[in-house]
Amino acid sequence: MQTGFDDFLTLEVNNLHVDVLTGIYSEETHLPQPLRISIRARLRIADHYDQDTPLNQSKNYMDLKHAASTALPEGMHFTLIEAVADHIIDTIMMQDDKVSHVEVKIVKLALSERGEEIGITLGRGRK
Template sequence: MADSLYLELVDFVHMVHTGIYSEETGQPQPLRFTVRVKLKVEPHYDPDTPLDASKNYMDLKFACSDSLGDRHYKLIEAVADHVCETLFTQDARVEEVSVKIVKLALSEKEEEIGITLLRERK
């Protein structure tokens, strides 16, 4: 049996400059991120295992916030692409990244409108 280790950031909301329509551009809009990272697993995790045997969970949050900067992304697909590439660049142990983005400003009746990008390390 093989083990898998996934780190997750769920329902993180951050304001991002994105969109193509006039009502979307010029100001950031709220995006909700759910990020799942598959990490190479260690053979064993005991109670004294140091942090560097895993990945700092805050790296996931950084990839969806500070690393995006103030740049305007026309498509949320480009935002997801940036998140994936940031996480792959940060840590060679990252094997796969899934980024789900929901555009909260488009929701009228609590529906979720957005995308999910799943990328494996090449």
């Protein structure tokens, strides 16, 4: 069975709280900043999923969490949160060639005064 054009599988990990060295202002560059990171990874899908479909026909959700936490280089300063998102995307793309597109949303929690979500969303497709 051939999958249709509109068929897709998106794995999601939302609202991870991660402290990352990032920023351009002197008050930002010496201490990690709290970020809220959400990831959506679109995968090429299997023809069909049934009760016996093995994990290798999908992807482990924890790989996405790892890319936004333990895979970030400890002690590395990212000037822009865009670079943090790019690093996460690169990590996920390298993990699995079934991943066709990754979207990373990063909210800078230190800038939020009344629950605003101030940040970026970066998406990249496999080239």
